[in-house]
Amino acid sequence: AQSVTQLGSHVSVSEGALVLLRCNYSSSVPPYLFWYVQYPNQGLQLLLKYTTGATLVKGINGFEAEFKKSETSFHLTKPSAHMSDAAEYFCAVSDPGNQFYFGTGTSLTVIP
Amino acid sequence: EAGVAQSPRYKIIEKRQSVAFWCNPISGHATLYWYQQILGQGPKLLIQFQNNGVVDDSQLPKDRFSAERLKGVDSTLKIQPAKLEDSAVYLCASSLDMRADEKLFFGSGTQLSVL
Numbered sequence: 033a034q035s036v037t038q039l040g041s042h043v044s045v046s047e048g049a050l051v052l053l054r055c056n057y058s059s060s061v062p063p064y065l066f067w068y069v070q071y072p073n074q075g076l077q078l079l080l081k082y083t084t085g086a087t088l089v090k091g092i093n094g095f096e097a098e099f100k101k102s103e104t105s106f107h108l109t110k111p112s113a114h115m116s117d118a119a120e121y122f123c124a125v126s127d128p129g130n131q132f133y134f135g136t137g138t139s140l141t142v143i144p
Numbered sequence: 145e146a147g148v149a150q151s152p153r154y155k156i157i158e159k160r161q162s163v164a165f166w167c168n169p170i171s172g173h174a175t176l177y178w179y180q181q182i183l184g185q186g187p188k189l190l191i192q193f194q195n196n197g198v199v200d201d202s203q204l205p206k207d208r209f210s211a212e213r214l215k216g217v218d219s220t221l222k223i224q225p226a227k228l229e230d231s232a233v234y235l236c237a238s239s240l241d242m243r244a245d246e247k248l249f250f251g252s253g254t255q256l257s258v259l
Contacts, residue, residue, distance in 0.1 A: 041184070064245045075148065075235060075250030076187070083245040122186055126244040130175070131200060134186030 034059045034125045038135035046143045051095075051110040053138045055123030058104065063125045065106040066132070067097055070120040079121075082106065093117070118142045146170065148251035150236050156257045162224035165254045169217070169238030175199075176213055177248065178221050179235040187235055193219065194242050223256075231258045 039054040057063055064083050068076040080091025087099040093116075097108045106123060123135040149168040157163050169176050174195050179187035190209065191201040195216035204211070208227070213219040223230055233253040239246040 036186075068248075068250075073252065075237075075252045076248070077250070078247050081245065081247070124186075128244050129200070130239075130242045130244050130246065131189060131192065132177075132248065134188075136184070136186045 034063065034127050034131075034133045036123050036125050036133055036135035038121075038123050038138050040138055041136065042139045042141070044141040044143060045113045047115060048112050051108070051113045051117065051140065053108040053121050053123075053140065055097075055106045055108065055135060056104050057106060057123070057125045059125055059127070061128060065097075065099060066124040066126070067091065067095070067106075067108050068122045068124060068134075070122065070137075072119075076122060079108070113140075113142045115142050115144065148236055148238055148249050150234075150251035150254055152254055153252065154255045154257075156259065157226055158259050159228055160225040162222065163226055163256065164223075165221045165234050165236075165256075167219045167221070167236030167251060169219070169236070170249055173238035173240055173249070174216070175239045175242045175246070176219050177237040177239075178211055178219070179237065181233040181235055181253070183232070190221070190234075199242065226256075226258045228258050231256055 035058045037056045066081045067079040070076045082099045090096045176193045178190040181187045191211045192199045193213040211221045235253045236251045237248040
């Protein structure tokens, strides 16, 4: 069975600082991994996904994530935080049956 | 392109009442999902449709929840009778097809408060 663990339900960074949101997964098969972002009063939007190939995946808004099989991790990073990055971030894994398992989310606050 | 549409945006009911939510997926999307998102938790899949057939409803509390997707387009999710623990945001999502690497498109959700 697949599962996702997001370490840290709340993360605060200063504007311009590095953003690091942690995600570890459990999967019995090679995983497909995703990061979704949810802005207030909106639905989830796809930031990026890893399926196969290059382990460093670039997404929208300057975010990227690296798939590390040995660490079963898929951490999300952004070199310089912007005020508009304040949102809820969800890591997700999907199985061959196309069922998605979401983490509990990390709320990102950006301090001016 | 138009996104996933959901209504109503908010709903407040008393326990034991019934409620229905509506979802219109992106045109041409074969797969439709209903998720329940309780405050502080990630979305939990309730039911997944492929066209008008149910693919997975293993986590749907079938004694009180029901869902249908007539004609493989719009979908409704119903709760009858509602319980306090049903207070959550109900998210509808759609995808082009049922592949594990498929991108999900989410609606803005219906926020349900059960008093």
